[in-house]
Amino acid sequence: MEVPLESVDEDVVKKPQESAPLKKCITDSVGSAKKMLKNGKPSPTQPIRPSGPVLLTKKRAEGTSSLSDSGSSTKLRASVSGSPSSASDKNVAALKRRNSVGGLTTERQSVNKRPENITTAAGLKRVSSFVSETEKQNPTESRRASLTSLTTKPSTPSSVSSTMKTSRLSPRTDNRKQEIVRKPLVKPSILSPQGAFNSSPGAAFGSSVKKGSTPLSVTQVRSSVSLDGSASSLKRMPSTPSSRSPSINSKAKLGSLSASVDRGSSSVTGRRKSSTPDGRDSRFVMLPQVEIKAGDDVRLDLRGHRVRNLDAGGLNLSPNLEFVYLRDNLLSSLTGIEILKRVKVLDLSFNEFKGPGFEPLENCKALQQLYLAGNQITSLASLPQLPNLEFLSVAQNKLKSLAMASQPRLQVLAASKNKISTLKGFPHLPLLEHLRVEENPILEMPHLEAASILLVGPTLKKFNDRDLSSEEQKLAKLYPAHTALCIRDGWDFCKPELSEDSTFRFFYGRWKDHLPPGYILKEACVDQPFEDDACRCHFVFVKDRTVSNDSELFLKYQWFIGEKTPTGFVAIKGANGESYWPKHEEIDRFLKVECIPILGDTEYPPIFAVSCPVTAGTGCPKVLNLKVEGELVEGNVIKGFAEVAWCGGPPGKGVASWLRRRWNSSPVVIVGAEDEEYRLTVDDIDSSLVFMYTPVTEEGVKGEPQYAMTDFVKAATPSVSNVRILHDAVEGITIKGVGDYFGGREGPSKFEWLRENKETGEFTVVLTGTSEYTLTKEDIGVRLGFVYIPINFEGQEGKPVTAMTDTVKQAPPKVSNLKIVGDIREGSKVSVSASVTGGTEGSSRVQWFKTSSSKLDGENSLEAVSTSKIAKAFRIPLGAVGYYIVAKFIPMAPDGDSGEPAYVISDKAVETLPPSLNFLSVTGDYSEGEILTASYGYIGGHEGDSQYNWYLHESENDPGILIPEASGLLQYRISKEAIGNFVSFRCTPARDDGTIGEPRTLMGQERVRPGSPRLLSLQILGECVEGSTLHVDKRYWGGSEGGSVFRWFLTSSDATQHEIKGASSSSYTISSADIGFHICVSCEPIRSDWARGPTVLSQDIGPILPGSPTCELLEFRGSMVEGQRLSFAATYWGGEKGDCIYEWFRLRSNNFKDKLSSREFLELTNEDVGRCIQLVFTPVRKDRLRGDPKIILSDVIAPADPVALELGIPDGYEDEEMVPRKSYYGGQEGDGKYTWFRLNQKIPESELMSIADACANAGILGNNLTYSPKLEDVGAYLALRWVPVREDGKCGAPIVAISDGPVAPALPTVRNVQIKELSSGVFSGVGDYYGGFEGSSLFSWYREIIEGTMSLINGANSITYKVTDEDYNCRLFFGYTPVRSDSVVGELRLSEPSDIVLPELPQIQKLIFNGKAVEGEVLTAIEVIPDSEAQQHVWDKYKKEVKYQWSYSSEMGDSQSFEQLPSQRSCSYKVRLEDINRSLRCECIVTDVFGRSSEPASAVTGPVTPGIPKIDKLEIEGRGFHTNLYAVRGIYSGGKEGKSRIQWLRSMVGSPDLISIPGEVSRMYEANVDDVGYRLVAVYTPVREDGVEGQPVSASTEPITVEPDVFKEVKQKLELGAVKFEALRDRDRSPKTQVQQGVIGGLERRLLEVNRKRVKVVKPGSKTSFPATEIRGTYAPPFHVEVFRNDQHRLKIVVDSENEVDLMVQTRHMRDVIVLVIRGLAQRYDLRTGSG
Secondary structure, rough: OOOOOOOOOOOOOOOOOOHHHHHHHHEEEEEEEHHHHHHHOOOOOOOOOOOOOOOOEEEOOOOOOOOOOOOOOOEOOOOOOOOOOOOOOOOOOOOOOOOOOOOOOHHHHHHHHOOHOOHHHHHHHHHHHHHHHHHHHOOOHHHHHHHHHHOOOOOOOOOOOEEEEEEOOOOOOOOOHHHOOOOOOOOOOOOOOOOOOOOOOOOOOEEOOOOOOOOOOOOOOOOEEEOOOOOOOOOOOOOOOOOOOOOOOOOOOOOOOOEEEOOOOOEEOOOOOEEEEEEEOOOEEEEEEEOOOOOOEEEEEOOOOOOOOOOOOOOOOOOOOOEEOOOOOOOOOOOOHHHHOOOOOOEEEOOOOOOOOOHHHHHOOOOEEEEEEOOOOOOOOOOOOOOOOOEEEEOOOOOOOOOOOOOOOOOOOEEOOOOOOOOOOOOOOOOEEEEEOOOHHHHHOOOHHHHHHHHHHHOOOEEEEEEHHHHHHHOOOOOOHHHHHHHHHHOOOOOHHHHHHHHHHHHHHHHHOOOOOOEEEEEEEEEOOOOOHHHHHHEEEEOOOOOOOOOOEEEEEEEOOOOOOOOOEEEEEOOOOOOOEOHHHHHOOEEEEEEEEEOOEOOOOOEEEEOOOOOOOOOEEEEEEEEEEEEOOOOOOOEEEEEOOOOOOOOOOOEEEEEEEOOOOOOOOOOOOOOEEEEEOOHEEEEEEEEEEEOOOOOOEEEEOEEEEEEEEOOOOOOOOOEEEOOOOOOOOOOOOOOEEEOOEOOEEEEEEEEEEEOOEEEEEEEEOOOOOEEHHHHHHOOOOOOOOOOOEEEEEEOEEEEOOEEEEEOEEEEEEEEOOEEEEEOOOEEEEEEEEOOOEEEEEEEEEEEOOOOOOOHHHHHHOOEEOOOOOOEEHHHHEEEEEEEEEEEEOOOOOOOOOEEEEOOOOOEOOOOEEEEEEEEOOOOOOEEEEEEEEEEEEOOOOOOOEEEEEOOOOOOEEEOHHHHOOOOOOOOOEEOEEEEEEEOOOOOOOOOOOOOOOEEOOOEEOOOEEEEEEEEEEEEOOOOOOEEEEEEEEEEOEEEOOEEEEEEEOOOOEEOOOOOOOOOOOOOOOOOOEEEEEEOEEOOOOOOOOOOOOOOOEEOEHHHHHHHHEEEEOOOOOOOEEEEEEEEEEEOOOOEEEEEEEEOOOOOOOEEOOOOOOOOOOOEEEEEEEEEEEEEEEOOOOOOOOOEEEEEEOOOOOHHHHEEEOOOEEOOOOOOEEEEEEEEOOOOOEEEEEEOOOOOHHHHOOOOOHHHHHHEEOOOOOEEOOOOHHHHOOEEEEEEEEEEOEEEEOOOOEEEOEEEOOOEEEEEEEEEEEEEEEEEEEEEEEEEEOOOOOOOEEEEEEOOEEEEEEEOOOOOOOOOHHHHOOOOEEEEEEEOOOOOOOOOOOEEOOOOOEEOOOOOOOOOOOOOOEOOOOEEEEEEEEOOOOOHHHHHHHHHHEEEEEEEEEEEEEEEEEEEEEOOOOOEEEEHHHHHOOEEEEEEEEEEEOOOOOOOOOEEEEOEEEOOOEEEEEEEEOOOOOOOOOOEEEEEEOOOOOOEEEEEEEEEOOOOEEEEOOOOOOEEEEEOHHHHHEEEEEEEEEEOOOOEEEOOOEEOOOOOEEEHHHHHHHHHHHHHHHHEEEEEEEEHHHHHHHHHHOOOOOOOOEEEEEEOOOEEEEEEEOOOOOOOOOEEEEEEOHHHHHHEEEEEEEEEEEEEOOOOOEEOOOOHHHHHHHHHHHHHHHHHHHHHHHOOO
């Protein structure tokens, strides 16, 4: 991937030894590495190919480490010896200019100390330009020259050569590889006093390396850019399969690729890891991936060309460019950039932009990375929205804020080293992950990181190049949800405890001038939103008392849904209420609600509030509101409505039920009333209904049930509907009037029957008091009316309803004594007889039916077998067999009037006759080939499968032979076998029920005659081709065929026909003389008795064609030996011979063959040895017609004698296999004989043949074709003697060869480097040294973190290593640098990584419980940690969490198993009711910070015992008025609940005394007027089912208040001071009155007069008496008023022990008003008089 990589001190210094090929190598390696990162792990079959010239060496690259005496940080720096500019620019001072992150370099002293290593940028440009031109002219020579320049030629101790290592995956190692191998690189020892990496402010790696670190070879480069664009992080790529070498990033153009390393340590690249945001280096981040396409047509690099404007000629800007690098120029305007519509990476760093003026970038829609660092930009306000921008660097500018357009895909924003002092206008960046604002004034702002978290949202992962602080994340959660909006608008960030009030005042300051006059905003907030639960907003306006305003303020709402940050709000359609129910898809998103105040007709600007993110619901539904609608009158339908919050659970259908509660009794469930709707019935009158609703989700989760209670149901006005008259209006019939009564309980309703007057049409009453009436003769011809007058039980009368009959008819005729007369059999005649009244039998009609049932079941099951007619007789048809006969008799009067039909059924089903034949005949001619046809007549029920058989008889008395093919057929075609025989036909009748009748046989009258002989068809079969055989195909008929006569004829083109002599059989073979003629055949049929038939001539066929060419004989000629010529001899047949085709093939062992030649002969070669030769001869006629090819196969070709033609030996290298060059002839080569010799000096070839005689000077080394030189062979010459051997073992003459030079030693290497664990925490590194004698090899240890970054471990330079805490959760690498005894240094090899080093796994010695296994108690699991120091350390430092799982026991046979409690995963567990008699088990697993888990430890309790009965969360539900129903509810625990006791009491406010309410011991209590002013107290005494009692618990209500309607009326009457009420007095309830008057029963009217001083009950006067006062008295004690709980209409007024009266009023409401008025006046009287 082409990316600009900004680095510290990029252009301050340039390396004098640098070359252009190296520059392009590393630049393109970056692109290759990026492509590999994007596409995944590189495939072995597709090696990475750099796009430019790549400079690589085969073996290794060397480097040394430098030790800084001054203690300053050590800088890595790559140098290359041999450059022509290395000495000329030693004393040139470094240029002072801006670097890529702004400002000048800070280490000026270092620059002054080492001027000899500094060169100017111009000098480097000249060198780079020269090398680039040379490279373009000859890329191959450029690569070789670069290789030469990098070979080791040390000139000073401070400089060492640095080479590039050849990638073993590279395909460019074919030809150049051998040249490189022959020139071993001799490197200086790594123990030199000074290394090649000197401290310099212009070092290419701009980062520090620990002392003693080892410089590593360069392999593959993978680059990443830090958040502010200032440096690159090193990532280690996968090494070659054969070895693992650490690598660091380097770059030819100094500073363009830099490595960022943690302070005090060197960074060694690690193996590539997955580049997820969580797995990246903590200091650096991978750039967003850009598609790799780095060709010259899409890439433009003009860095440092002093370009002033983009419209200048020669820039070559084109729309196809994707990677544009314009950094380090003099640009100040973007005019002309519009053409780059496909650009992905745009580098404009270090120019002279000041901004604004970024509008032209709007055309760059594909832009992904934009670099603007190092300019003078003061504002980003003109930067347009770029839809694909992922990386933006604006470091080292003069920005005062980050206000700009929203960037929807931006992931990295680097804004370090600016003048940013405010967050006002911070853009909306929904995908931002990394934010850097170092070295800005805004860093003085407290908790800037928390403010950034609030502005960006949950996508932010790093702030100022560090992971987000957990403290800042927690702090950000303490701020209100709208804080980000306030920050963007310029609010001053403050402490979280002050933020809510501060932000409200901030918003209020913006709104106050636009609020409705006379109103002050006190609150604007939104509740915490939960999924599927009502979320309410609160906008509280308070009237300003100083401003008068009579208009009422209305509020209009609109809800909005935002993103995961409080931005991007979109209006929610239809969400216009005070509350809103968030949906599932809105979880984790913010809500906003706008409130529009409306005062009068004026709408004011909206204000708003923002909620916290929507939280997932609990899944447990709850009822928010429950109400019952409908008129409470009998017969009406009432409906319960429940407003349910589903709280994230799937909405389901709640459980509804209705309860009926009569006065002073508990509610009773109404069976079947389980829907929201309920129709009131008569049973509900004078009762109140309770609607109970339990919300249930679709998954079955139940919420808390709620109930709503109605007032008492009233009875409906009595009425009747559906009044009708039953039965027909016919003389003599008793009719009945009925109707559906409604309106309470029915009382003595009234009934009347009315008869119509024919003349006047009026109706007169004929009968009352009954609902039934018998029609008489007087009613014929008129109508009757029935009147229904409904009356309820109380005597209330409803509206009468009338029903009318039809005109009463005369009684119709009737029939009786109906029966069937006759025999019930097939074909019998039957009739009916009956007695008819009201008509005549002669005019009556009869219809006959059949049925399968013996019982009549209406006419629908009958099937008619005749029409209705007057005739009474009927003949039973065949179709009635098996059925019962039914006669329908319709009585008729002479005037045509018909009566009710009558039916009669036969006693039995119709019987049938036995099956038989009444005739049998056969027609047809008894001659061969004719057809005989049989016919017969069947009787005896329904015919079944009758049997038909034909027989042949030699004589008339012969029993005959069955003809199988004619069985079951009524026709028979006479076959040849029947000739001379008699033919008979037998029929056996069968009924459908399986009954078989007597068979009958009919014999033919004459014998069968044969037919006249003849041919039915004649034709010739076969092809009319020369050599083919023709056959006659004919069909003979007429008895047995004898010797029929055949004759063959030829017909010429002139139609002349002549017989072929000798051709008299049924077949004929065509000869060459017949070619061109047509041919036919004749046949005279002859029967076996010599009877002759007519001769038949077939149709001509032809003309006859010649045959295809054919090779009849083919054989080889010649010797079948390698080197000989092979030919053939062939015999042709099939017309005149043409140019035949010859094809020679060599057969291979895999059944394939190779075509060799098309000539008439074949020269045998070595490749033919051991194989067979195939010849394919294709005959061709002169007219070019080809025949079938003829194939022959030779014997196996024999080989020639073996001969050794050539033998050569290549140069030898230690332990590298030598493969000689040799050439062989003579068949298939076998296992030759080879002998290798070691010679101390080179011997002439002429003397080599006698080497066996000079064994004293030569040693035999091996007998194989190849040989790998050993250490002993170094410096000696190698010779090889070869005796060629054929595959069959035959030997040829030997040949000897010797190597050109002596064996060269191998470079020092090490193999099989690996790590072994000696003991816990102690590791040892081992490896196999190779390459001469080993010297003082170097060892090093590296630590690799999970993210893939590997660093050197200081001081770890021995073969063993003991881990520390820093090594945990890391992998260890062992580095082995082989050093030969002559100080030649090999390549550093890394071992495979060790397993992740982890401390000892936390263990749990045992688990114990704190608490008792008793229901209701809390059990706490406590872990016991082992006493070892290691375990204590692990628990203290590396323990992450402890997981618990509680289970309960279940009996499984004789064993005990445990089932998990899914939701119980904490260390504590509250024992439940269902746990009684079970054992509880807690299983504990400890997890460390490395994700490991210990072995589970568990503890088991004994069986759980029930706890002491107790009640928790006791509360009283009710609305607080004296007319409401109250219910007590709590959570019981302590075993199974028995008969717990409840007592209701009253408590005066402020008094500890409790007053018991007698008889109130149920869970529900209906308040009354006596409870006004008291608190209701319920004392709940829990009782277990075994009788054990717990401690009583009480709950109380707020003081009971008077129901508002009653309170309003009482208040009015109290203000009047004097009131009169009407009441009734029941004399039965006054014992005194009963004794004095002796009267029992009856209600009398009374007047109750009440004023401020006294109360008086007056008996009103009548016509015979005057008003009389029954009682009178003041409110002085013991005056009081009593009410009765069992009668809501009664009250008792007690003046003293002698004066009291019971009164009744019409309603409870009136009673409560009277009592409260009297008590209110009495209270005022007591206060006035000072009495108790």
